[in-house]
Amino acid sequence: MxxxxxxxxxxxxxCRRLLQKSEELRDGWSWERAPGTREGYLKKTLLRSxxxxxxxxxxxxxxxxxPDDQQVExxxxxxPDDQQVExxxxxxLDDQQRTAAAPxxxxxxxxxxxxxxxDDAVATNCPLARCFQFEFHVVFSSSFGAPVLYFRAFTLExxxxxxxxxxxLVAPKLRVSSQDALLDTVTQQEHPLLGQAFFMLHPCRTLDxxxxxxxxxxxxxxxxNFVLTWLSVxxxxxxxxxxxxxxxxx
Numbered sequence: 001m002x003x004x005x006x007x008x009x010x011x012x013x014x015c016r017r018l019l020q021k022s023e024e025l026r027d028g029w030s031w032e033r034a035p036g037t038r039e040g041y042l043k044k045t046l047l048r049s050x051x052x053x054x055x056x057x058x059x060x061x062x063x064x065x066x067p068d069d070q071q072v073e074x075x076x077x078x079x080p081d082d083q084q085v086e087x088x089x090x091x092x093l094d095d096q097q098r099t100a101a102a103p104x105x106x107x108x109x110x111x112x113x114x115x116x117x118x119d120d121a122v123a124t125n126c127p128l129a130r131c132f133q134f135e136f137h138v139v140f141s142s143s144f145g146a147p148v149l150y151f152r153a154f155t156l157e158x159x160x161x162x163x164x165x166x167x168x169l170v171a172p173k174l175r176v177s178s179q180d181a182l183l184d185t186v187t188q189q190e191h192p193l194l195g196q197a198f199f200m201l202h203p204c205r206t207l208d209x210x211x212x213x214x215x216x217x218x219x220x221x222x223x224x225n226f227v228l229t230w231l232s233v234x235x236x237x238x239x240x241x242x243x244x245x246x247x248x249x250x
Contacts, residue, residue: 004147004207004214006226014227016044016136021246030205032137034193035243041193042227050169051129097201131156136240138227139192146206147227150198155172163188167201170237203232209233 006014015031019042024027035041079158137150153161163186170186184202191198210230232242 004211006147007145008140008142011147012226014225017040017225018228018231018246021248024246025243027243034124037193039140039193040139041137041176044240045133045135046240047131047133049129049131050239129151132161134238134240136235136238137191137198138231141192141203144203144206146210147230149201149231149238150189151200151238152198163199169239183245201237206230 019031021027021028027044028046029042029044031040032043060210087206133154134186135152138151140145140146141148153166155161166186184204187198188197188201189201190196204217210226214224214226228242230233231240232246235241
């Protein structure tokens, strides 16, 4: 696949090869036929654990946390020299005082170490970590000559995420915050094959990042799976990652 745009036949062939590799890896992709048509799409569902911001940090952008990240609060980080005694105090201690002070310092260090372990435990078992179910569809767009990623997301109780909630998951990875920028990236549209409301990653810039890859492949007379390459770029924005084993199949 070396042309700069896809046609429907090339899209189907790219999907067939991706599905073949997915079956080998048991990666969960499937091909779904749209009701009453000959058209179809790639589909995958997965569960994602997402760490959300606390109410305390909601108004502080610097504390915003990207999905799947667990960050340690800066105030919990300790420089190596924080536990050292100031030089003028150290010189005032005689040998007996040093001997008496050493066990106390060791006890303090042990307490601080235990506190660090507690911090890690809180981060690991953080009640702000939530699990969502995502359903991804890869659909061919004849208008853009490219695949388009449609998706929807639910809580484990079955409640659909709003567009604003989806933006909160995507914004840290895009490093944008304005609503216009987010709306240009993720919007809500009717699924072209199912007629249902889905979120969509807008495909207007697909050829911008695919062009250098495809042009290099053409110069090297090397085959490229357009759908696989494209998906490896856009998927991580939503926590959809492809195993490295896919790279063995062009």
